[in-house]
Amino acid sequence: MTADIGFVMAGALVGMCVGLTGVGGGSLMTPLLTMMGIPLHTAIGTDLLYASITKSSGALVHFNKKNIEWSVVGWLALGSIPASLLTAWALHTLFGNANNYKGVMTVALGLMLMLTALSLIFKKQLQKFHDANPVKSRFRRWVSDNHTQATLLMGVMLGILVTLSSVGAGAFGVVVLLSLYPALSTIKIIGTDVTHAVFLTLVAGLAHAKMGNVDYHLLSMLLIGSIPAIIIGTLLSSRMPETVIRPLLGVTLMALSIKFVFY
Template identity: 50%
Template structure:
């Protein structure tokens, strides 16, 4: 048992370090790692959701202090994501009498979302270039259409996050970059984090109410991840982003394909 505890702490340290260096990879790495430790998919997702809510709360405080959050965009995203997460949790709860079916749905969904996350990481720069190139022409929406599309984006993210604990980070940031190309990068990142906290908290508490939570495991992950994020943040930029992101994407493709197929 002591060896497992040490393994969980090291897992938290490694994932925290990668998140600190790259800004992505939290849920997309943590949940597969927990599966590799033999944690069942539902418990892995539930634990990772509250882990994300706690670790990202500190980010919200920093971004709020620096005025890096667009609360209007956060509100429209939340309007779509939280109800979608609640409906997804209701669907999972209907499968709760059949744990094998619920874990199968979560595991396969996790695989597909990991593949999407890998694509978002690989093609992020091209997507951003497209958004900036066409900002202001017929591609760019405004007013009610933009708000409606933001709500729809929230619905998609809420569903993915409640099912897999993944999506609010890399996918959410890319979606916001495309929808709001004129908004400063630091405000987009801050807005995504501000949206992720209530979403992961609601989804995590929903999973906890179904028993999909291991509180001891959560504490071990936090013990490792908090210093890991600190160290990774201080080393950010020392290793080229052109090396880190492709390596991370290839790893996610491998894990996602294995889970999905």
């Protein structure tokens, strides 16, 4: 019973962060669960299904407001979903059990936390880069000429990394889309990213569930805490200075990434 209360509170804490900042779901939930004694593979698998459920409401809002570029979602998913399934199959086939692939997941989690932290800390600079819409660089020219291939490749990378770590479908996905589609408005970038994340985390979560890496009782406790907290956090977000919240979250994630990669 005490453990259940702790998991409800963990869900509320992460839900509040998501409501206030729009990010922090997977990047906070998985490390938090491991610190509470949940095995890493179970934390990742459970968090993936948790993310799919919580992000679906946001995707529905963006769908109603026509903030989704479905062609981009399709190309990302064409790369990410097969990559996710193949990654889960490789973990199960090549390593056999969770104890054998724990090291791979730990390093992947640390690296994705680091990338997410950097994307939060340098969000303002990335936004300026996006708004300036530079098209003269060699990278920009290549992306402009090979949009489909670049989006497919980024989808593959996200599929692998999110399946290994449960982190990256949110903040890191936004950074990827900002790089690939500088002409898209920020709200469409966010709507497209959230929608793709719903599909990717659902598929990856179901793949982990098949491997026995999902604790459904834990999932229900997290949702009980997080759903009202997300609503409250969203209502409070307009009163909280983003310039303080996001860098603070970024520094926290950077510290966690160092723990997982080096210790």
